[in-house]
Amino acid sequence: MTISEVSKKYDISADTLRYYERVGLIPRVNRNKSGIRDYTxxxxxxxxxxxxxxxxGLPIETLIxxxxxxxQGEDTLxxxxxxxxxxxxQLIEKxxxxxxxxxxxxxxxxRYNNLSVKHKI
Structure with a gap:
């Protein structure tokens, strides 16, 4: 899939996808012969x-x-x-x-609903 197809499918801008790749949020995406990203x-x-x-709400740093x-492989499981x-x-606490x-x-x-009822009577 091209970056525009992935962008549309996941409702994420192409710039965001490039950023995710650049900072290491997603592993490096392979490119075709023309140098265009080819998402698997x-x-x-x-x-x-x-x-x-x-x-x-997970922090970018944690995800990176x-x-x-x-x-790094299975040694990091x-x-x-x-x-x-x-x-x-942390999510459960939130x-x-x-x-x-x-x-x-x-x-x-x-309380507001009860006040409304009292004022209508």
Missing amino acids: EEDCGWVEFIKCMRAA EYVTLFQ ELRKEILIEQRK LNEIKTTIERLDFKIE
Whole structure:
């Protein structure tokens, strides 16, 4: 796939894809004879993974570290697993904070709903 096809498929700009590759968020993408990036299914898997992780708020630095370790091979399995476990833990903490905030908002909204009903009577 060309960079424009990948850009369209994952709704990511071509500039972002180039940036991801340049900083090491995705492994280097092979190029065809004309020098145009030729994304494989595996490359697309990395794009999808990084997009998902960034959407969840994982730091770029952490993801670069993960990809770098991945490229170093199987000797880094445990380190990669530790990164994922730590990021999962942080996401669960954020999720709990968000749930608490939603509960507080629901409470406040309900109070406004009750005030509206009282003023209509």
